[in-house]
Amino acid sequence: xxxxxxxxxxxxxxxxxxxxxxxxxxxxxxxxxxxxxxxxxxxxxxxxxxxxxxxxxxxxxxxxxxxxxxxxxxxxxxxxxxxxxxxxxxxxxxxxxxxxxxxxxxxxxxxxxxxxxxxxxxxxxxxxxxxxxxxxxxxxxxxxxxxxxxxxxxxxxxxxxxxxxxxxxxxxxxxxxxxxxxxxxxxxxxxxxxxxxxxxxxxxxxxxxxxxxxxxxxxxxxxxxxxxxxxxxxxxxxxxxxxxxxxxxxxxxxxxxxxxxxxxx
Numbered sequence: 001x002x003x004x005x006x007x008x009x010x011x012x013x014x015x016x017x018x019x020x021x022x023x024x025x026x027x028x029x030x031x032x033x034x035x036x037x038x039x040x041x042x043x044x045x046x047x048x049x050x051x052x053x054x055x056x057x058x059x060x061x062x063x064x065x066x067x068x069x070x071x072x073x074x075x076x077x078x079x080x081x082x083x084x085x086x087x088x089x090x091x092x093x094x095x096x097x098x099x100x101x102x103x104x105x106x107x108x109x110x111x112x113x114x115x116x117x118x119x120x121x122x123x124x125x126x127x128x129x130x131x132x133x134x135x136x137x138x139x140x141x142x143x144x145x146x147x148x149x150x151x152x153x154x155x156x157x158x159x160x161x162x163x164x165x166x167x168x169x170x171x172x173x174x175x176x177x178x179x180x181x182x183x184x185x186x187x188x189x190x191x192x193x194x195x196x197x198x199x200x201x202x203x204x205x206x207x208x209x210x211x212x213x214x215x216x217x218x219x220x221x222x223x224x225x226x227x228x229x230x231x232x233x234x235x236x237x238x239x240x241x242x243x244x245x246x247x248x249x250x251x252x253x254x255x256x257x258x259x260x261x262x263x264x265x
Contacts, residue, residue, distance in 0.1 A: 022106060022198040022200060022211065022213060022214035023214070024104040024106070024200075024202075024261045025104065025202055025209070025211075028263060029263060029264055030104060030261035030262070030263065031261060031262055031263070031264045032259060032260075032261050033100075033103070033260050033261065033262050034096065034098060034100070034231075034258070034259065034260035035257065035258070035259045035260070036048055036049075036075075036257065036258050037073065037256075037257045038070050038073055038074055038075040038255065038256070038257065039073050040070060041070060042068075042069045042070045044070070045068065045070065045075070045094065048096060048097060048098075049094040049095065049096060049097065050094065050095055050096075050097055050230075051063075051064075051065045051068060051092070051093065051094045052064070052092075052093040052094070052234075053065050054085065055084075055085030055086055055087055056087065056236075059118075059236045059237060059238045060087060060088070060089055060236075060237040060238060060239070060244060061079070061087055061089035061090055061091045061236060061237040062084050062085035062086070062087045062089075062090050062091075063090065063091050063092050063093045063234075063235075063236075064084070064085075064090055064092065065092075067079075067080065067090055067091055067092035068092040068094055073256070074254045074255065074256055075233070075254070075255040076252040076253070076254050076255075077091060077092035077093075077094075077112075077233065077234070077235040077252055077253040077254075077255070078090075078091070078092060078252045079091045079112055079114075079117065079235055079237065079248050079249065079250070079251045079252060079253075080249060080250070081246060081248070081249040089237045089248065091234075091235040091236060091237060092234070092235055093232065093233070093234035093235070093236070094232070094233050094234075095124075095230040095231065095232040095233075096230040096231045096232075096258075097230070098230065099228040099229055099230050100123075100228060100229065100230070100231065100260055100262070101226075101227065101228045101229070102203050102204050102205065102262065102263075103202075103203060103260055103261055103262035103263070104200065104201070104202045104203075104260070104261040104262075105121075105123065105141060105200065105201045105203065105231060105258075105259075105260050105261075106198060106199070106200040106201075106211075106257075106258070106259045106260075106261075107121040107141070107198070107199055107200075107233070107255060107257070107258045107259075108196050108197070108198045108199075108255070108256040108257050109121065109196060109197070109199070109233075109253060109254060109255040109256060110192060110193050110194070110195060110196045110197065110253075110254050111144050111145075111146050111147075111192045111193040111253060112146065112193060112235060112248070112251035112252055112253050113146060113147075113191075113193035113194075113247075113251050114146055114245070114247040114248045114251050115145070115146050115241065115242030115243050115244075115245070115247070116237055116238065116239065116241050116242050116243055116244035116245065116248055117145065117146060117235060117236070117237060117238075117241055117242075117248060117251065117253070118143050118144075118145065118234070118235065118236040118237075118238050118240070118241045119142075119143070119144040119145070119146075119235055119253040120140065120142065120143045120144070120232065120233070120234040120235070120236065121141045121142050121199050121231075121232070121233060121258075122138065122139060122140045122141055122142075122143070122231075122232045122234070123138070123139040123141065123201075123203070123225075123229050123230070123231055123232065124137070124138040124139070124229055124230070124232060125137055125138075125157075125227060125228075125229045126229070126230065133226070133227020133228060133229060134226060134227055135156055135157075135158045135224045135225075135226070135227065136156070136157040136158045137154070137155060137156050137157065137158075137224055137225045137227070137229070138153070138154070138155040138157065139153075139154055139201065139203065139208060139225055139229075140152060140153035140154070140155075141199050141200070141201040141210065142199040142210075142212075143241075144192060144199075145241040145242060146191075146192070146193055146241075146242065147189065147190065147191045147192060147193060148169060148170040148171050148189075148190040148191065148192050149167060149168065149169045149170070150167065150168040150170070150192075150199075150212060150217070151165065151166075151167045151168075152165070152166050152167075152168075152210050152217070152218050153165040153166075154208065154220060154225070156223075156224045158224075162224070164220060166218055168212075168217065168218075170190045170192075171189060171190045193251075196254075196256050197212065197213055198211075198212070198213050198214065199211070199212060200212075200214070203222070203225065204222065205222060205226065206221070206222055207219060207220060207221050207222050208220045208221075208222050208225070231258060231260065233253070233255055233258070235252070235253040
């Protein structure tokens with residue numbers, strides 16, 4: 001018999017886009033403190049978000065403001081084979097001007113349809129000059145890889161690096177390699193670039209609880225993530241996410257919305 005967590009994940013995938021809307025975890029009051037539904041224009045992003053506008057040293061792409069656009073209610077992070085800033089690929093990365101400490105964080109998005117892409121919804125403290133956090137940390141709510149991998153990571157960047165990572169491959173991992181997980185209700189292989197899905201995190205003083213389409217995916221103790229930090233959306237071209245090929249050119253990470261809830265004080 002399958003574990004309950006596996007059944008929940010498989011059910012969420014099988015139901016497809018109709019299931020891919022979620023709410024904060026039940027059992028506690030929540031107040032919506034930030035939302036971006038991307039219903040405006042590309043220029044409106046500058047009111048709420050900051051952007052990388054420079055080359056990158058740790059990935060294969062430079063990332064620029066022009067690669068982030070709003071179209072038809074969706075924020076698109078465009079991946080291009082374009083030599084700029086000394087790198088042969090370009091993409092986009094943005095983070096909220098506002099910082100948060102604890103709450104429930106949710107993003108509805110779909111992956112770029114190629115291997116070699118890191119489609120990320122995450123939380124990370126800024127540099128020491130911009131952060132009041134006692135420890136520099138990173139919480140990857142999802143670093144998604146085409147076609148069906150979810151990667152959740154927790155990093156401490158102050159002092160000696162500490163990392164707690166866990167990946168979920170929805171059709172290849174032995175934990176999920178069962179007949180019912182091989183395809184969705186339309187008989188197609190699981191493909192998280194085809195439909196929008198909801199990735200969520202409850203972050204509190206004690207623990208980090210990850211969600212996929214409203215179902216709990218992972219629970220971990222919160223050992224050092226105790227300061228304010230912005231929310232990030234990023235697309236990156238990196239070999240850790242699979243083979244890098246020309247199939248990346250013209251793809252995009254498409255974001256429907258970002259929402260942040262906190263408990264009323």
